[in-house]
Amino acid sequence: MAVPESIVRRVGKLREAIERHNYRYYVLDAPTISDAEFDALFRELQELEAQYPKLATPDSPTRRVGAPPLEEFPEVKHATPMLSLNNAFADDEVVAFDRRVRELLEGREVEYAVEPKLDGLAIGLSYENGAFTQGATRGDGYTGEDVTANLRTIHAIPLRLHTPQPPGSLEVRGEVIMRKRDFARLNEHQRADGHKEFVNPRNAAAGSLRQLDSRVTAGRRLTFFAYGVGIAEGGEVPRDKHSRLLDFLEALGFPVPPERKVVRGADGLLAYYREVGRKRDKLPYEIDGVVYKVNDLRSQKELGFVSRAPRFAVAHKFPAEEAATELLDIQVQVGRTGALTPVARLKPVFVGGVTVTNATLHNEDEINRKDVRIGDTVIVRRAGDVIPEVVAVVPEKRPKGARKFAMPGKCPECGSRVERPEDEAVARCTAGLYCPAQRKQALLHFASRRAMDIEGLGDKLVEQLVDTGLVKTPADLYRLDLDAVVKLERMAEKSAANLLAAIEGSKKTTLARFVYALGIRNVGEATARDLARHFGRLDAMLEADQAALMEVTDVGPVVAASILRFFAEPHNRKVIEQLRSRGVTWDEGAPRRPAAKGPVAGKTVVLTGTLPHFTRDEAKAIIEGAGGKVTGSVSKKTDYVVAGADPGSKYDKAVELGITILDEEGFEKLINKGS
Numbered sequence: 205m206a207v208p209e210s211i212v213r214r215v216g217k218l219r220e221a222i223e224r225h226n227y228r229y230y231v232l233d234a235p236t237i238s239d240a241e242f243d244a245l246f247r248e249l250q251e252l253e254a255q256y257p258k259l260a261t262p263d264s265p266t267r268r269v270g271a272p273p274l275e276e277f278p279e280v281k282h283a284t285p286m287l288s289l290n291n292a293f294a295d296d297e298v299v300a301f302d303r304r305v306r307e308l309l310e311g312r313e314v315e316y317a318v319e320p321k322l323d324g325l326a327i328g329l330s331y332e333n334g335a336f337t338q339g340a341t342r343g344d345g346y347t348g349e350d351v352t353a354n355l356r357t358i359h360a361i362p363l364r365l366h367t368p369q370p371p372g373s374l375e376v377r378g379e380v381i382m383r384k385r386d387f388a389r390l391n392e393h394q395r396a397d398g399h400k401e402f403v404n405p406r407n408a409a410a411g412s413l414r415q416l417d418s419r420v421t422a423g424r425r426l427t428f429f430a431y432g433v434g435i436a437e438g439g440e441v442p443r444d445k446h447s448r449l450l451d452f453l454e455a456l457g458f459p460v461p462p463e464r465k466v467v468r469g470a471d472g473l474l475a476y477y478r479e480v481g482r483k484r485d486k487l488p489y490e491i492d493g494v495v496y497k498v499n500d501l502r503s504q505k506e507l508g509f510v511s512r513a514p515r516f517a518v519a520h521k522f523p524a525e526e527a528a529t530e531l532l533d534i535q536v537q538v539g540r541t542g543a544l545t546p547v548a549r550l551k552p553v554f555v556g557g558v559t560v561t562n563a564t565l566h567n568e569d570e571i572n573r574k575d576v577r578i579g580d581t582v583i584v585r586r587a588g589d590v591i592p593e594v595v596a597v598v599p600e601k602r603p604k605g606a607r608k609f610a611m612p613g614k615c616p617e618c619g620s621r622v623e624r625p626e627d628e629a630v631a632r633c634t635a636g637l638y639c640p641a642q643r644k645q646a647l648l649h650f651a652s653r654r655a656m657d658i659e660g661l662g663d664k665l666v667e668q669l670v671d672t673g674l675v676k677t678p679a680d681l682y683r684l685d686l687d688a689v690v691k692l693e694r695m696a697e698k699s700a701a702n703l704l705a706a707i708e709g710s711k712k713t714t715l716a717r718f719v720y721a722l723g724i725r726n727v728g729e730a731t732a733r734d735l736a737r738h739f740g741r742l743d744a745m746l747e748a749d750q751a752a753l754m755e756v757t758d759v760g761p762v763v764a765a766s767i768l769r770f771f772a773e774p775h776n777r778k779v780i781e782q783l784r785s786r787g788v789t790w791d792e793g794a795p796r797r798p799a800a801k802g803p804v805a806g807k808t809v810v811l812t813g814t815l816p817h818f819t820r821d822e823a824k825a826i827i828e829g830a831g832g833k834v835t836g837s838v839s840k841k842t843d844y845v846v847a848g849a850d851p852g853s854k855y856d857k858a859v860e861l862g863i864t865i866l867d868e869e870g871f872e873k874l875i876n877k878g879s
């Protein structure tokens with residue numbers, strides 16, 4: 205059956221439009237139509253191709269979704285070899301490179317095209333008369349693997365060159381990479397599906413591209429950057445400068461590294477190295493150095509190659525961010541919030557530019573997930589200023605006696621009970637104020653302005669007080685004497701006296717400040733105030749059970765559990781008693797009894813949006829005054845939602861759960877019913 209001319213034209217138009225939008229989306233990151241509009245174009249093309257199979261072509265955008273699996277990858281002989289680069293690590297090697305280039309060219313300052321060295325895998329892409337025909341991996345440099353079907357799924361690779369006059373033959377070279385964000389997402393999925401995670405984006409890119417089933421590759425979000433040309437025959441291809449060659453590739457629809465530049469002389473090279481080095485962590489993809497290329501293409505030819513690397517280019521590498529070493533032991537460190545962090549003790553290894561002997565293992569789940577055992581050879585990563593971490597085990601190197609690790613049940617610092625809430629990854633020491641590791645931080649918090657407000661008690665002083673053993677708990681502050689304080693470093697008689705006066709002055713406080721100062725997890729200033737108002741007296745608070753605590757405004761099960769845990773610890777009780785006996789006082793009030801009767805008594809109310817005549821605080825005060833409780837989020841336990849103008853998602857949630865929603869008028873009626 206002949207295909208009507210109008211259909212042929214429509215198919216051509218659709219392909220052109222889809223690829224144009226594809227380019228705007230994947231290469232320029234600036235789409236001009238919605239996903240739905242794009243999908244409509246795509247579906248129309250799919251349907252026409254199904255209806256008229258004659259129209260299907262290998263460069264149709266519908267072919268980006270992957271093809272049936274291959275038995276193996278056919279071999280491809282590269283028309284010109286894909287060579288590698290010599291590396292430079294130190295500045296003087298770069299200076300020597302520049303000197304050699306100048307000597308050989310018998311010239312003065314040389315112009316260089318400089319680019320980031322992308323950490324992925326090298327690929328050559330062949331185009332015949334503008335259509336993508338074949339793509340291959342580097343392999344041994346002379347023969348690679350034909351991964352055309354997989355490359356077709358990468359949206360950043362144009363299936364047709366963006367020019368009406370393409371070269372007869374063009375081979376574009378560049379790097380297939382996976383962006384950091386897509387790598388993180390892929391590993392999340394791998395984890396969720398119980399599959400093995402990839403160690404780094406390069407391995408993920410390589411693993412994804414070397415899939416016999418291109419439908420797997422299609423699901424992996426790879427991308428591509430062009431950095432050179434293998435062969436170019438026919439057509440107008442720039443033959444003078446490398447930088448112009450990249451401009452040309454960019455015009456043909458290829459992404460080129462946005463950080464590329466042209467610089468002069470060794471100084472220019474080294475300045476570029478430092479500039480990119482500073483940006484490295486913030487770039488969306490991983491790079492392992494920068495590449496310097498003599499910009500003049502005739503000079504490149506003149507310089508030629510030695511063995512397998514060009515004399516006209518060099519890779520200036522950053523210090524490796526990952527290295528393998530032996531895991532000697534796993535110890536547990538207690539952080540300032542009581543979090544227990546397993547730390548790997550390592551055989552010293554040079555990584556990220558420094559010698560590393562410790563690396564974090566994050567938490568117990570991470571250790572189990574990565575199956576890390578003591579004695580293993582592990583991959584350690586140190587990127588920028590980030591704390592070094594163990595990212596993976598090298599399973600082939602596991603020795604016979606490798607030992608599993610178990611989280612201790614007692615805090616290694618103070619011997620108190622360790623607890624790990626069911627839905628949390630972090631195990632914590634329950635000792636709070638008593639645990640020396642947490643002591644300094646707890647003391648600083650205790651003394652802070654919004655807590656007990658002890659002026660002059662800062663980091664340096666707390667450090668000394670704790671290290672000399674003078675102060676173990678906040679209660680010890682209240683029995684410091686002048687003799688002891690004066691002996692501390694940089695403490696004159698006058699400043700010692702000032703400190704003691706500030707401590708003395710802090711004794712008279714409020715219950716709210718006192719509760720906040722204790723540093724109970726999840727109890728901030730506002731909650732401390734609510735607790736103080738609700739219970740009036742500290743003893744009432746200490747006696748409260750979970751249900752009693754949850755009657756307090758905004759106290760839910762998590763906060764209530766934190767409070768209970770804190771007060772259940774005998775050390776904490778003791779410190780509180782000592783504080784009281786050493787003179788810390790406040791005015792105790794009567795507990796604020798919920799109004800026994802009335803329609804709002806004992807009810808839970810959520811406020812959302814802006815009410816015409818009440819502020820949020822006023823409405824809250826009215827509800828609480830009537831014995832109700834105001835909470836922050838809507839749940840099945842919510843009785844009423846009071847919604848003003850522009851209500852948020854709480855309104856939707858209330859509708860969904862079928863909870864009574866009141867406007868201001870309804871709210872006033874409800875309140876007034878009781879009186």
Ligand code: IVH
Pocket residue numbers: 286287288289290319320321322323324325326342379431432495514517519
């Ligand atoms: S040019 C003849 N430019 O580094 C030189 N290579 O060790 C051809 N690479 O196999 C390479 N970014 O995989 C060049 N901007 C860049 C690069 C780059 C990464 C990789 C490429 C190559 C290896 C050379």
